[in-house]
Amino acid sequence: MALQEKDLLRAYRLMSTIRQFESRVDTEFQQGNIPGFVHDYSGQEAVATGACMHLTKDDYVGSTHRGHGHCIAKGCDIKGMMAEIMGRSTGLCRGKGGSMHIADINQGMLGANAIVGGAPPLAIGAALSAKTLGTKNVSLSFTGDGGSNQGTVFESMNLAVVLQLPTIFMFENNGYGEHTAAKYAVGSGDIAGRAAGFGMPAKRVDGLDFFAVYDAVGEAVERARSGGGPSAIEASAVRFGGHFIGDPQLYRGEGEHERNRRDNDCIKIFSKKVISEKMLKKSQLNSVDKEIAQLIDTAVEEGLSAPWPSAEELLTDVYSNY
Amino acid sequence: MPIKSIRQAINETLKNEMRRDSTIVVIGEDVAGGAGSDGIDDAAGGVFGVTKGLVGEFGRERVIDTPITEAGFIGMAAGAACTGLRPVVELMFVDFIGVCFDQVFNQTAKFRYMFGGKSETPLVIRSMVGAGIGAAAQHSHMLHPLLASVPGLKVALPSNAYDAKGLLLTAIRDNDPVIFLEHKLLYDMKCEVPDEDYLIPFGQAAFTREGDDITLVSMSNMVLNCNQVADNLAKDGINADVIDLRTVSPIDEGAVLESVEVSGRLLIVDEASERCSMASEISSIVAEKAFKSLRAPIAKVTAPHTPVPFTPTLEKLYVPSVERIEQAARMTLEA
Amino acid sequence: MSDSLVAVVMPKWGLEMVEGTITEWLVKVGDPISFEQDLVDIETSKIVNTLTSHQSGTLVRILAQEGELLDVGTPIAIIAIKETTESEVDKYVAEINDGVVSLATTYSEKPSSQEGISDQISRANSDSTADVSPAEIDDKIDFVIPKSLQGYDNTDATSATPVALRVAKQHNVAIDSIAATGRHERVTLDDIRTAVIAAGGRFKIAQKASYKTSSDGRAADDSDVPATPIARRLAKKLGVSLNDCRRTGRHQRVSKADVELAAFKLAPTPDLSAPAAKAPEVKEEAPLEAKPLSGMRRTIAKRLQESKLEAPHFRACIDVELDALLSLRKQLNDSRTDANISINDCFIKATAMALSATPKVNIQFDGKNVTSMPHADIAVAVALEDGLITPIVSKAETKGLVEISNEMRELATRAKIGKLKPAEFQGGSFSLSNLGMFGVSQFDAIINPPQAAILAIGASERRLLPDGDSDMRQATILTLTLSSDHRVIDGAIAAKFLQTLKTFIDQPAMMLG
Numbered sequence A: 001m002a003l004q005e006k007d008l009l010r011a012y013r014l015m016s017t018i019r020q021f022e023s024r025v026d027t028e029f030q031q032g033n034i035p036g037f038v039h040d041y042s043g044q045e046a047v048a049t050g051a052c053m054h055l056t057k058d059d060y061v062g063s064t065h066r067g068h069g070h071c072i073a074k075g076c077d078i079k080g081m082m083a084e085i086m087g088r089s090t091g092l093c094r095g096k097g098g099s100m101h102i103a104d105i106n107q108g109m110l111g112a113n114a115i116v117g118g119a120p121p122l123a124i125g126a127a128l129s130a131k132t133l134g135t136k137n138v139s140l141s142f143t144g145d146g147g148s149n150q151g152t153v154f155e156s157m158n159l160a161v162v163l164q165l166p167t168i169f170m171f172e173n174n175g176y177g178e179h180t181a182a183k184y185a186v187g188s189g190d191i192a193g194r195a196a197g198f199g200m201p202a203k204r205v206d207g208l209d210f211f212a213v214y215d216a217v218g219e220a221v222e223r224a225r226s227g228g229g230p231s232a233i234e235a236s237a238v239r240f241g242g243h244f245i246g247d248p249q250l251y252r253g254e255g256e257h258e259r260n261r262r263d264n265d266c267i268k269i270f271s272k273k274v275i276s277e278k279m280l281k282k283s284q285l286n287s288v289d290k291e292i293a294q295l296i297d298t299a300v301e302e303g304l305s306a307p308w309p310s311a312e313e314l315l316t317d318v319y320s321n322y
Numbered sequence B: 001m002p003i004k005s006i007r008q009a010i011n012e013t014l015k016n017e018m019r020r021d022s023t024i025v026v027i028g029e030d031v032a033g034g035a036g037s038d039g040i041d042d043a044a045g046g047v048f049g050v051t052k053g054l055v056g057e058f059g060r061e062r063v064i065d066t067p068i069t070e071a072g073f074i075g076m077a078a079g080a081a082c083t084g085l086r087p088v089v090e091l092m093f094v095d096f097i098g099v100c101f102d103q104v105f106n107q108t109a110k111f112r113y114m115f116g117g118k119s120e121t122p123l124v125i126r127s128m129v130g131a132g133i134g135a136a137a138q139h140s141h142m143l144h145p146l147l148a149s150v151p152g153l154k155v156a157l158p159s160n161a162y163d164a165k166g167l168l169l170t171a172i173r174d175n176d177p178v179i180f181l182e183h184k185l186l187y188d189m190k191c192e193v194p195d196e197d198y199l200i201p202f203g204q205a206a207f208t209r210e211g212d213d214i215t216l217v218s219m220s221n222m223v224l225n226c227n228q229v230a231d232n233l234a235k236d237g238i239n240a241d242v243i244d245l246r247t248v249s250p251i252d253e254g255a256v257l258e259s260v261e262v263s264g265r266l267l268i269v270d271e272a273s274e275r276c277s278m279a280s281e282i283s284s285i286v287a288e289k290a291f292k293s294l295r296a297p298i299a300k301v302t303a304p305h306t307p308v309p310f311t312p313t314l315e316k317l318y319v320p321s322v323e324r325i326e327q328a329a330r331m332t333l334e335a
Numbered sequence C: 001m002s003d004s005l006v007a008v009v010m011p012k013w014g015l016e017m018v019e020g021t022i023t024e025w026l027v028k029v030g031d032p033i034s035f036e037q038d039l040v041d042i043e044t045s046k047i048v049n050t051l052t053s054h055q056s057g058t059l060v061r062i063l064a065q066e067g068e069l070l071d072v073g074t075p076i077a078i079i080a081i082k083e084t085t086e087s088e089v090d091k092y093v094a095e096i097n098d099g100v101v102s103l104a105t106t107y108s109e110k111p112s113s114q115e116g117i118s119d120q121i122s123r124a125n126s127d128s129t130a131d132v133s134p135a136e137i138d139d140k141i142d143f144v145i146p147k148s149l150q151g152y153d154n155t156d157a158t159s160a161t162p163v164a165l166r167v168a169k170q171h172n173v174a175i176d177s178i179a180a181t182g183r184h185e186r187v188t189l190d191d192i193r194t195a196v197i198a199a200g201g202r203f204k205i206a207q208k209a210s211y212k213t214s215s216d217g218r219a220a221d222d223s224d225v226p227a228t229p230i231a232r233r234l235a236k237k238l239g240v241s242l243n244d245c246r247r248t249g250r251h252q253r254v255s256k257a258d259v260e261l262a263a264f265k266l267a268p269t270p271d272l273s274a275p276a277a278k279a280p281e282v283k284e285e286a287p288l289e290a291k292p293l294s295g296m297r298r299t300i301a302k303r304l305q306e307s308k309l310e311a312p313h314f315r316a317c318i319d320v321e322l323d324a325l326l327s328l329r330k331q332l333n334d335s336r337t338d339a340n341i342s343i344n345d346c347f348i349k350a351t352a353m354a355l356s357a358t359p360k361v362n363i364q365f366d367g368k369n370v371t372s373m374p375h376a377d378i379a380v381a382v383a384l385e386d387g388l389i390t391p392i393v394s395k396a397e398t399k400g401l402v403e404i405s406n407e408m409r410e411l412a413t414r415a416k417i418g419k420l421k422p423a424e425f426q427g428g429s430f431s432l433s434n435l436g437m438f439g440v441s442q443f444d445a446i447i448n449p450p451q452a453a454i455l456a457i458g459a460s461e462r463r464l465l466p467d468g469d470s471d472m473r474q475a476t477i478l479t480l481t482l483s484s485d486h487r488v489i490d491g492a493i494a495a496k497f498l499q500t501l502k503t504f505i506d507q508p509a510m511m512l513g
Helices: A005-030 A045-052 A068-074 A078-085 A119-133 A151-162 A191-197 A210-225 A256-263 A266-276 A282-305 B006-020 B054-058 B070-082 B094-108 B144-148 B161-173 B222-234 B253-263 B278-289 B312-318 B322-334 C086-098 C117-126 C162-170 C189-198 C229-238 C256-266 C295-310 C323-335 C343-357 C401-416 C491-506
Strands: A060-062 A139-144 A167-173 A202-206 A231-236 B003-005 B024-028 B063-065 B086-091 B124-129 B154-156 B178-183 B190-192 B206-209 B214-218 B240-244 B247-249 B266-273 B299-303 C005-009 C019-025 C038-043 C048-052 C057-062 C069-071 C075-080 C141-144 C202-205 C313-321 C363-365 C370-372 C378-380 C382-384 C387-389 C430-434 C453-467 C471-485
Touching: A005 A045, A005 A068, A005 A078, A005 A210, A005 A266, A005 A282, A045 A068, A045 A139, A045 A167, A045 A210, A045 A231, A045 A266, A060 A119, A068 A078, A078 A282, A119 A139, A119 A151, A119 A167, A119 B070, A119 B094, A151 A167, A151 B070, A167 A191, A167 A210, A191 A202, A191 A231, A202 A210, A210 A231, A210 A266, A266 A282, B003 B006, B003 B161, B006 B024, B006 B054, B006 B161, B024 B070, B054 B063, B070 B086, B070 B094, B086 B094, B094 B124, B094 B144, B124 B161, B144 B154, B144 B178, B144 B247, B144 B266, B144 B278, B154 B161, B161 B178, B161 B190, B206 B222, B206 C162, B214 B222, B214 B253, B214 B322, B222 B240, B222 B266, B222 B322, B240 B253, B253 B266, B253 B278, B253 C162, B253 C189, B266 B278, B266 B322, B278 B299, B299 B322, C005 C086, C019 C295, C038 C075, C057 C086, C075 C086, C162 C189, C189 C202, C229 C256, C295 C387, C313 C491, C323 C343, C323 C471, C323 C491, C343 C378, C343 C401, C343 C430, C343 C453, C343 C491, C378 C401, C382 C401, C453 C491, C471 C491
Parallel strands: A060 A139, A139 A167, A167 A231, A202 A231, B024 B063, B024 B086, B086 B124, B124 B178, B154 B178, B214 B240, B214 B266, B266 B299, C378 C430, C430 C453
Antiparallel strands: B003 B190, B154 B247, B206 B240, C005 C075, C019 C038, C019 C069, C038 C048, C057 C075, C141 C202, C313 C471, C363 C370, C382 C387, C453 C471
């Protein structure tokens, strides 16, 4: 499972894309170009990337309300995503889903999900499809520390074990469920331990370390594909921003924000490692950054000039026929 | 033509469809029964035996007994429906929708719209409705109005075995989520049901009695009561249209409006409680769109605004009786 | 054109008649018919009259059934002058229907195609080749299906909605030729309606006003029905079962209002011709049935509505003293055996005299032209069972009181049996309406066009009046109210007319002069 140069470049590209995408969404949101509200994934790039790097287009991912990173890592189109977040007709969901419901079933993206704890039942459903149809595909659900307390998540873990479904429960513990600390809300403080209690292999990894995430998920996916049933991984991570863009974050401790940006930036950690260990050159990373910046500029430009959905769109897509 | 009960009709339809299409799976609590036990497989076949025998033919891979975990397995079925399977899930009693409603109305029903029309969710949720066997408040509720109010869902309620087969076939082959509600008093009701496949389109009401004098609209078990009332009125030379809506989402508005145009008199019978029921919905539709045709105030006979009582004497009062319906019909006729 | 067959048509009696209803055939098919023989009784808006034959021959076909309302000029029967065969008659009828034979040569107003539907229907009764289906006008559904859409083909039951299918079957509509717009590509009731109307037919659904359902169970014990004590007592008193009442009271009880409503719904339709003393039988519910207006009522309704809308009415009242008139009347009645003069007769005479003295009131006005009438032709309202009619005492100013009285009595008698001739009730220069005998003290009447004024006569009463400066005297006083069409009669003229009229009544000797 040794990572080749092209894999590392791909990992960096995905992480850089997520970071720049979210940073630009933040800017556009504050300029009034994005309706509704938006949850920023910045800081957790290593988790989405480390997990999704193992998945093919035919594997399924179920996401959370903080789903942009998962979508990008799973291969959703950047321009389509930006247009969707802006509510335009060229969006991935024709402007009807928005930030919290970006989906692209054709890319195996079962959707961001605005119901906390929403993804696991759907993801095990996709795993049931894979198992019943004998496709060897797997599914992976992202759940936050907040979502980890939901009954649907427990039910899904139990069902996955009972039915031996090829699925991975990926818990991203970023320390906060909305404005409440995980160390308060997660009773045992041990999400992986809970998962193990349902009878599946479960691991806790450092979510700031791309390589740790990558290795753990690799093992779980391999197990699922080979008929070994579900696994769970709890990755500790850091949420750079607030619950949503504009959150005053009064719950943060003194210096927490600065410390996170300085010491707990998974992309900095990744870059430092690949450069110091001579796996990639700094210039390679710079040129990726530049390329992505351009892509995102174009995405914003095209998004802002794309038409709003027509009035008829209000009534379409409720049913396939009615 | 062979005579079959609703139970047989549903069982046969599931069997035929599963043979035809290997992506169809049946999921639910005790749909086979006996899983992991030392006793026999297929120990239950659903609490009313509707899915009996399926596991023997299709195996536990396609007839999946679940733990008692409605949110989990309905959500799982929704996810499976988006990704290549056509699950037919059994929610044992519709009252249990409470613990899994999020999976139904927030997930299943909204996928297609949220995803800009780029997904299909061919999911059937079969469930049991209705009072009449002393199952009490948490196992007897008629919740079709609640479900019919959710955009993205279709809701069917057969009143007889012929319709049960045709509607279920349509539900299974439909690419949208369908809630298929079986009244627990009707499972043994029999009628002629062809062996071959036939589809009953959704949103097409059936006229179980025809007449120009008054329009009775109902669904599910209440259709039987309305038929009896129509037969009683016919003895006095009064002929009623009895409209069995068959699906309450979509609703065959046209059938009701046309019938009312001819009769000028409307009585709606619904086993659901009166507030925000199908009765109030139909009443609203007719008042909006056929007001000029009405020769008498619209009448409704529904269950009262109470939970379903347990004791047989009260339960009998709760369910709209033939007598209450007939009295309301006569008052409407004389108005 | 046949030289051996002659059509009998709905006659036009007087300029105002546009339609008539066949009341009763006095002859039957096959009867020999002589010149001026009575053929059929026809009710017009004003009277029932008998149509006599203008031909002698044999009645070979009756085209209009009793009860049918037909436009003037519509063929109602065929008389054979010479011997003919059935097929010749058929051919002739077909020619009439196709318009090959023109019948209505003497009528300037031909019925428009829209108004002609009823006679199309009547023709269709005897002629299956007509472009409309057999008449299907019952009180429930009023349909005329154009030929192009006729022919219910035992069609695929899934091609139309159940109600559309049923209606099509009932009325022989070819469903397959109608474009479907309904759900699942089915023909709807609306689709049929659109197609039928587009093809010139008629498609009107009317429901029954009410039903009498079996009373089984209604009389059943109502002691279990929740009701307020007052409602229960009232129900018992009115003979209403609480089972028949809505329950709108608190706690879903029958309230007093619910009982009253039920009693109202269950009460029989009041029969105006029956003695008022007859106690209402609550249980014997007569269904409320909406009946179309009779020809007479339609005419009254139409004319008075027009008058009220078009003529700006103004009213002027005057009190008259009757004592002298009463005494004169008594003298005349006592002295002449042929005299039975009523107060009303006196008013006819007095009005005629006043009109002669005030010719500006003695006019007809058609909305454009004013015609001064040469004589005082006084129309007097006579109440009938279903309406009223105004026979005319013509040239009343030239006639004596006894003559007026006798003529009026005879006119009223014939009016009540529907035997007035059109000339006897059409036209007139002024109307009188008297409700005094009912004790009505005074009222406003609506002008009967083309007249321009009408006098409403109230009841007389004894009053004390000042007599000189200090005395009082008793007098019999009655209030007259003149309604005038202000377009042609001004206030001063109306006042002058009333003043003159008052003079003739207060001092009746003057009208004898």
